[in-house]
Amino acid sequence: MTAPSHRSFERAVPLDRPEDLVVAFETPLPVIADRSRLPVAFIVSVAFVAFLIAAATVPWLFTHFDPLVGDFSEGLKPPGWSHLFGTDRLGRDVFARTIYGTRYSLLIGFGGVAVGLGIGVILGIIAGQRNRILDEAVSRLFDMLSSFPGVLLAMLIVTFLGQGMLNIAIAVGIAGIPKFGRVVRAQTQLVRDADYVTQATIYGLSQWQAFLRHVLPNVLVAIPIIATVYIGSTILIVSGLSFLGLGPQPPTPEWGVMLAESRDVLRVAWWPGVFPGLAITATVIAFSMVGNFLQKKFEGRVA
Amino acid sequence: MSIGQPTLPQKAPLVEIEGLNVGFAGANGGRPVVIDIDLTIHPGECVALVGESGSGKSVTARSLLNLAGERASTRARRFEIKGRDVRGYREADWRNLRGTVTGLVMQDALVSLDPLRTIGQEVGEVISSHKILTDPGSIRERTLDTLRRVGIPNAADRALQYAHQLSGGLRQRALIASAIAANPDLIIADEPTTSLDVTVQAQVLQVLAERIREGAGVLLISHDLAVVAGIADRVIVMRDGKVVDSGPTRDVLTRPRHSYTRQLIAAVPSVRSRGARLASARIEFVATNTESRDSIKITREPLPDRREAGEVVLEVEMISKSFISPKAAGRVRSTVLKDISFDVRAGEVVGIVGESGSGKSTCAKIVLGLLSPDQGEVRLLGRPWAAISEAARRPVRRKLQYIPQDALSSFDPRYRVQDIIAENLAGKPERKRQRERIVSLLELVGLSAEYLERRPRSLSGGQRQRVSIARALAAEPILIVCDEPVSALDICIQAQVLDLLAELQSKLGTALLFISHDLGVIEHLADRVLVFHNGRVIEQGTAEAVLGHPQQPYTQSLLAAVPDIQRGLTARAQQAGVIIASPAQEAEATTGG
Numbered sequence: 001m002t003a004p005s006h007r008s009f010e011r012a013v014p015l016d017r018p019e020d021l022v023v024a025f026e027t028p029l030p031v032i033a034d035r036s037r038l039p040v041a042f043i044v045s046v047a048f049v050a051f052l053i054a055a056a057t058v059p060w061l062f063t064h065f066d067p068l069v070g071d072f073s074e075g076l077k078p079p080g081w082s083h084l085f086g087t088d089r090l091g092r093d094v095f096a097r098t099i100y101g102t103r104y105s106l107l108i109g110f111g112g113v114a115v116g117l118g119i120g121v122i123l124g125i126i127a128g129q130r131n132r133i134l135d136e137a138v139s140r141l142f143d144m145l146s147s148f149p150g151v152l153l154a155m156l157i158v159t160f161l162g163q164g165m166l167n168i169a170i171a172v173g174i175a176g177i178p179k180f181g182r183v184v185r186a187q188t189q190l191v192r193d194a195d196y197v198t199q200a201t202i203y204g205l206s207q208w209q210a211f212l213r214h215v216l217p218n219v220l221v222a223i224p225i226i227a228t229v230y231i232g233s234t235i236l237i238v239s240g241l242s243f244l245g246l247g248p249q250p251p252t253p254e255w256g257v258m259l260a261e262s263r264d265v266l267r268v269a270w271w272p273g274v275f276p277g278l279a280i281t282a283t284v285i286a287f288s289m290v291g292n293f294l295q296k297k298f299e300g301r302v303a
Numbered sequence: 304m305s306i307g308q309p310t311l312p313q314k315a316p317l318v319e320i321e322g323l324n325v326g327f328a329g330a331n332g333g334r335p336v337v338i339d340i341d342l343t344i345h346p347g348e349c350v351a352l353v354g355e356s357g358s359g360k361s362v363t364a365r366s367l368l369n370l371a372g373e374r375a376s377t378r379a380r381r382f383e384i385k386g387r388d389v390r391g392y393r394e395a396d397w398r399n400l401r402g403t404v405t406g407l408v409m410q411d412a413l414v415s416l417d418p419l420r421t422i423g424q425e426v427g428e429v430i431s432s433h434k435i436l437t438d439p440g441s442i443r444e445r446t447l448d449t450l451r452r453v454g455i456p457n458a459a460d461r462a463l464q465y466a467h468q469l470s471g472g473l474r475q476r477a478l479i480a481s482a483i484a485a486n487p488d489l490i491i492a493d494e495p496t497t498s499l500d501v502t503v504q505a506q507v508l509q510v511l512a513e514r515i516r517e518g519a520g521v522l523l524i525s526h527d528l529a530v531v532a533g534i535a536d537r538v539i540v541m542r543d544g545k546v547v548d549s550g551p552t553r554d555v556l557t558r559p560r561h562s563y564t565r566q567l568i569a570a571v572p573s574v575r576s577r578g579a580r581l582a583s584a585r586i587e588f589v590a591t592n593t594e595s596r597d598s599i600k601i602t603r604e605p606l607p608d609r610r611e612a613g614e615v616v617l618e619v620e621m622i623s624k625s626f627i628s629p630k631a632a633g634r635v636r637s638t639v640l641k642d643i644s645f646d647v648r649a650g651e652v653v654g655i656v657g658e659s660g661s662g663k664s665t666c667a668k669i670v671l672g673l674l675s676p677d678q679g680e681v682r683l684l685g686r687p688w689a690a691i692s693e694a695a696r697r698p699v700r701r702k703l704q705y706i707p708q709d710a711l712s713s714f715d716p717r718y719r720v721q722d723i724i725a726e727n728l729a730g731k732p733e734r735k736r737q738r739e740r741i742v743s744l745l746e747l748v749g750l751s752a753e754y755l756e757r758r759p760r761s762l763s764g765g766q767r768q769r770v771s772i773a774r775a776l777a778a779e780p781i782l783i784v785c786d787e788p789v790s791a792l793d794i795c796i797q798a799q800v801l802d803l804l805a806e807l808q809s810k811l812g813t814a815l816l817f818i819s820h821d822l823g824v825i826e827h828l829a830d831r832v833l834v835f836h837n838g839r840v841i842e843q844g845t846a847e848a849v850l851g852h853p854q855q856p857y858t859q860s861l862l863a864a865v866p867d868i869q870r871g872l873t874a875r876a877q878q879a880g881v882i883i884a885s886p887a888q889e890a891e892a893t894t895g896g
Binding site: 194204213218 | 778
């Protein structure tokens with residue numbers, strides 16, 4: 001550079017170094033909008049689910065009554081201080097039976113979802129591949145299964161397998177296969193065509209490696225959410241089947257069974273039926289709330 | 304301040320805003336996104352708001368329609384539209400203003416026009432809903448007239464078509480037609496040409512210029528200074544919600560006062576910036592004549608010396624590709640590529656330019672081995688590439704890497720920065736060595752070890768593209784295919800990323816096949832250029848030959864349509880009848896050597 005002449009004036013302004021500019025110009029995008037405010041309904045639902053899990057694992061901490069043995073002289077006592085939810089026809093404490101019943105409802109609910117997910121995920125992933133014949137075959141199977149109402153299909157299967165906790169879980173699971181399978185199929189197709197899977201080809205990964213490393217994990221991240229959403233409705237079906245006598249047998253303190261037993265005395269005593277009914281309703285709502293909230297929150301973050 | 308400004312008819316201003324603040328409850332840390340903006344627009348005047356994404360320019364413009372957003376809170380010391388104080392306006396009052404007083408043209412015509420209505424219905428609705436005309440015959444008449452005014456040929460036929468049946472340029476014109484149908488005094492155009500090809504962009508700008516001549520006021524929002532130079536009377540440069548520079552277009556662009564405006568001007572890539580770092584520019588004013596026209600001198604640091612181009616690494620020979628469109632369209636075979644031939648030598652930058660639909664990206668996919676050509680042959684490092692099976696390609700894949708436009712979607716959402724780069728590392732180094740290699744790659748692209756654990760989602764656009772570059776380099780490739788790698792970035796960030804690419808390219812000698820619709824970027828970077836048009840290479844050669852002395856009429860028209868700050872200013876000065884004694888010259892020089 002020559003020395004500035006009288007005629008020209010220099011107002012050279014050196015620009016910042018590139019590193020400074022990165023800081024100066026780019027504001028990283030906010031990761032998630034408003035993390036601080038959780039809806040009250042969500043908090044209450046999570047608390048209730050936590051309570052359910054506690055009641056299922058350590059029910060004796062919540063009541064000192066035996067759910068199976070009752071005092072006949074105490075039969076059909078209305079709710080009060082000694083018996084919070086009253087007693088049933090055989091004098092058993094309804095509160096204790098409801099608490100102990102959590103175990104069965106949750107167990108069969110989780111079991112059913114596990115069976116449905118297990119089979120649904122495998123079939124969904126198969127259908128989500130590029131093979132059109134497999135996709136058609138599996139999708140038609142889903143159509144077939146979902147053409148029956150869930151309860152009806154589960155009843156049919158229990159009739160074949162016989163009664164019992166395990167069988168009812170299997171039955172409810174099979175009825176849930178199309179629900180999970182379809183979601184997984186759609187998710188697989190989405191991830192399969194994602195840019196990062198193309199990129200994996202460019203890395204030199206084989207199709208199988210790319211599937212295991214990039215497709216499968218990104219399909220599976222959605223699963224806990226789907227599972228939570230469907231646990232509620234699975235528990236509802238389980239209670240329905242138990243009510244019809246296809247599930248656990250009396251004197252098991254299962255909510256559906258309790259509802260069935262309460263039918264005969266409903267005219268004189270509302271409490272043996274209303275409290276397990278409320279338990280079912282609250283459980284279904286709580287799980288659905290948690291599931292829907294998680295779904296909203298994480299939707300779009302996958303794939 | 305009025306030097307060079309065309310004398311405006313002394314009419315009452317359309318818009319007068321003083322001290323505008325717009326904020327969103329609970330967003331941006333309670334800080335307003337638009338801070339203390341003054342804005343005046345006269346009839347027959349075009350005011351441009353320039354700034355990068357997030358600078359608050361769109362929010363400012365939309366607040367003129369009360370469309371800044373549901374939770375927006377707007378305050379102003381003075382806010383008058385056509386002499387009416389609108390501060391106490393309710394939604395119903397605003398609705399009366401929209402269409403008749405203010406019209407909005409948005410960026411994406413495809414989503415802005417109702418897919419279930421023809422463009423004739425769309426435009427007609429504006430006329431009928433404002434009760435300008437009532438009988439169907441005259442509404443139709445007016446609709447067709449409006450479509451003709453924005454330069455839509457065969458208006459009567461086009462009026463019966465839906466937005467998706469029109470080309471991008473016609474669609475954007477239809478959107479302008481719906482904005483001006485009720486003859487608003489003020490047209491607000493929010494990035495009206497951003498997604499359009501340069502030739503179409505020129506046509507759309509022409510339509511807007513026509514409206515200005517007819518006496519409409521235009522508020523143009525743009526990130527592109529060259530577009531602004533050709534049409535705007537005054538420019539307001541915004542950054543972080545504040546005005547950093549404003550004044551008559553000529554003054555702002557030729558005598559930028561604020562360092563940010565200077566950066567914006569200096570960061571535009573062009574043939575004059577070849578071989579130099581864009582982000583390193585210094586702007587100097589050399590007063591040739593103390594009175595009026597200074598010329599600005601942009602001084603840039605040179606890039607490191609390039610190596611000579613080596614042996615041929617990629618040969619593309621007479622490839623063709625056609626696709627069969629879906630059954631609904633009658634199984635039409637459309638040819639996307641026809642007899643394309645070119646080669647790339649080691650250490651060379653080959654640019655591909657072309658408008659959308661010219662087959663650039665299909666060509667990139669074939670080169671990358673993601674799509675096989677119908678005819679022709681691709682050879683990589685002298686060996687067949689397109690003809691062999693994927694399994695046979697796999698061992699050689701590392702030599703050919705890819706930098707996509709959208710970096711974020713090319714990252715596995717579960718991966719951190721270090722996982723992304725680690726996956727593509729050449730060889731399989733042990734853990735400690737691997738970390739060192741990743742850190743050195745990150746440092747190479749101007750990031751640091753701090754970024755190892757970051758998720759791509761929490762990075763800015765420029766940082767993501769840097770990670771994407773580091774990932775490509777991790778494989779130690781011979782050739783990198785870059786498909787519009789800087790198109791989604793703001794101009795200053797684009798300059799940094801281009802500098803990085805150029806610097807790494809000369810340091811490492813990696814060949815680049817660089818695809819872009821932006822001729823400036825190609826001029827800045829490429830040694831050789833291929834011009835794609837309708838699936839054919841219509842012209843190729845050295846960048847100087849093709850872009851400096853184009854032989855084909857298409858290339859000439861493409862180059863003529865590229866907005867340029869100097870050309871725009873000169874053209875405007877001529878239109879305004881201002882005689883310039885010594886046209887401002889942009890002398891750019893490269894220091895050192």
